[in-house]
Amino acid sequence: LAAAARADATALRDLAEVRVRLLLDTLVDAGTALRDELALPPAGRMPADLVAPGVAAPAPRGTSRGRAAQDPALLDDLLALPRPHLLVDGYNVSKLAWPDQPLAEQRRRLTERLANLAGRTGAEVTCCFDGRDAGEHGTERSGPRGVRVLFSHGEIADDLLRRLVRAEPPGRVVVAVTSDRALGADLEAAGARVLPSATLLARLGRV
Template structure:
């Protein structure tokens, strides 16, 4: 034990068994006190550890170690020390040598007077017996572990076989599921094909119905056109008859009505504009007069654009002036239902490309032609009997419109009407 405890401190850490590494840094006496049983057990069961300890002790013992390694037993050597070396080095025939040494030690026990030596021999004998017992126990333990390992291996193989059978069954089920899915996909494809055919049939039927509906609408329009043509012929016959009566009776439309002449004289006396007739007792500068004119059937309102904008909001840019006037005329046309035409001097300005309000028309005079000329052409183009209202403060425009049978409203009046809206 003392040999093994001394040699343990000289072994590298990686060559010391795990249970003894913690005590390797202790002194030899402390190793014996704290780990005697572990050292004895490892010497009996771990051949590599015992051989490394034996080599170190044989080298440290010098000639005695060499002699024991060679299988020779010096006669003068201490039999206890030789027995310990023999157990650790284990030369050839070490069992017989160790038995002989033990017999010699037992024979000398009566002669040995020193109690310490007898105790050491007895302790060595006990250690030897303990080592043998532990060796047999370790062998039995290893055999039991081997049997347990074989049993676990057999269980593992059985489990593997079960898992293999389960995997095969799962694969079979998966194949069946794939076959069923393939069948279902085929059924769905057939149903989709039938559905597509039904959709095409319904679309064809819808197309037939739409064609029939268009034909019915076309027939209705044709019948309506015939009815309208008949109505137009009736109205045209009445109109031609009335004109024939006018020609036969030599009745022409007067330039002014008696009330207009009186109103003109009154306006001249009060400094008003010439030829601005009063309507139903209203003044020519009253916005309500414009409302009454626009309430006439099929009235056409013609606006001198820049003449109105320069009167009402000359501080704005030309583009914003046009936009404000067009927007206001859209509101007025929506309320009165009158057709509205706004005329601007062209001067190279492109016509607006955006959407215009309903019933509102915007014209730009071509190069070399003034807006006044376009307005007079519009007034002359209207048929006799249609109410034409021109908004302009230009005297020449007003006189030309009146000669054509139209009404003239000043720009200031329209501006007041726009502000009231």
């Protein structure tokens, strides 16, 4: 009887250990999956670092499902959210894609591809160029359907983009495309998600 009791106790202890181990493994796996989903950066700093004098460096901003800003799939994820607004730094994109083409041809190629993207995603799309050949109220009348084409007047296109981002209500998904670092920093500070021009071009290549 004593041997049987010891065997039962051992079995119960083993069962308890297996259950605890399974619970811990489940929690670890769930935490890992949640960290990947939220794209949380590695813990590079400790709490004491945040108490030290001086201005702490901003934490890296996570991206959708851990995607890099250079991944066209990130743009797909953002444009799949409710009522997104895609803002494009026109010549910054077109001069990267077609540097040998006249500006008018660059505009035509870019806006036509943006129109296809707008039709497929349902996103609001605005493309800004430095002021020239502008139509009424700064909107090019010949812009393709689904794309708002704006030309700056009395300001550069960068400032026009800054005003457009500031005009959006807090919480709306605003995606700005530019490889201008200074402009990108300003737009991100105003609440936009900024992606490089090459990311948009890679996406437009699949439209």
